Amino acid sequence: MPEHGRGVVELRIPSKAEWVAVARLAIAAVANRLDFSIEEIEDVKLAVAEACTNCIQHATGGDQIEITCETEKSSLTVHVKDYGVGTQPEEIQSRRVSEPREGGLGVFLIRSLMDEVQYDVHPELGTNLVMRKKVSA
């Protein structure tokens, strides 16, 4: 496609497990508007899904997740915002797996798959995650 749209797409889903698939498919469709490879689209999909999953599992009391995608020719920025009683900033960390453990992979995956990741944590207001992926080609 000759022209790639800059544009903003906003999505709001209930903060429940069954709706994460909607966010995943929508973000894949948005990423598909850019020159991302299939692998890069999968990366964005997983990162956004992990962010939503964390909102659902950790943001107590928030009932909606707001996903805002800003597309430019060569990068996609995604904001994932919840309105739940969040965590302390120092809680959010990523770690490499040295021994098998069930939890703690989500933030690690987000940081691995995206080029820039920033958490904006307001323990009383909710968490705002901003992540950016650049088109490699």
Added chain:
Amino acid sequence: MPEHGRGVVELRIPSKAEWVAVARLAIAAVANRLDFSIEEIEDVKLAVAEACTNCIQHATGGDQIEITCETEKSSLTVHVKDYGVGTQPEEIQSRRVSEPREGGLGVFLIRSLMDEVQYDVHPELGTNLVMRKKVSA
């Protein structure tokens, strides 16, 4: 899946042709949460895409399309709203094709594919289309 979520999903896309595919995939993912058949999901997809296409082609000046999906156990209601200078209510009509003509199929398809369709036309404020599809099974 044993439990089917009632829920509201909101999507906002730029009123440009390249973004209709995002609405289409998102609505398919939402419809997939209900007990729709594959054929019914395709119906909803096309109806919502036709509605978006009309916003893009006819709602002069509106730069965003707002799609709101309300899911219940046995039906999906979709609102498609634009903020463009719209049409006169009597313009919106569907007709059967008796001779080949390029235009005028969109509203006809929407009315054929969905169970309930209501246009709320405000020539100065934009058009609000509400359509509903029931789960047949």
Added chain:
Amino acid sequence: MDIKVNVREAQGDIYVVELTGEIDVYTSPKVKDAITELIDQGHYNLVIDLEKVRYIDSTGLGVLIGGLKRVREHGGTVNLVCTNPQIKKIFDITGLVKIFGIFDDEDAAMKALV
């Protein structure tokens, strides 16, 4: 979410337009351009193969109808290849089944043109 257009000459000055992908308000101009180019070059007997089309909306239908109208002015016609039930259903409910010849494969669509 894209369309690929592949045009090739078959026997007897019939041209086959093979489409792959989704035809919507964004991609249909590309289909229209391909059909217009063929007609401008004087080819009025076309087979449009929709077998690899997963989705078509009213703008896509409009492009097909527009092409049919133009070739008819020159005594030609457009036959379609389509077996996808969802897409056939769209041709059904719009009444376009009565206007287009719709065939199960390219051979049949071609034979009906000669």
Added chain:
Amino acid sequence: MDIKVNVREAQGDIYVVELTGEIDVYTSPKVKDAITELIDQGHYNLVIDLEKVRYIDSTGLGVLIGGLKRVREHGGTVNLVCTNPQIKKIFDITGLVKIFGIFDDEDAAMKALV
């Protein structure tokens, strides 16, 4: 956007859990239940076939890790079947390749268990 779980007994008290679909925060409890049931019944050597899994997230990985930990307590293990490059990549970057045996087909995964 759903998961199918198919459990079957193979030779030598190995159980194969074949998953089809997407494993995410919504569907992974179903996978967890199937694995838990096998372990509760005393089956500690499992092959989990991910060949028909198109997508897995961290909750899915968590379920696999949880299963592995439990069978290990009984001297068993979990081998995975996976060739999908995107999914292998997730095991790679999380370091889980070092913890799971990952094989190209069920036969290989099974032989490595015996």
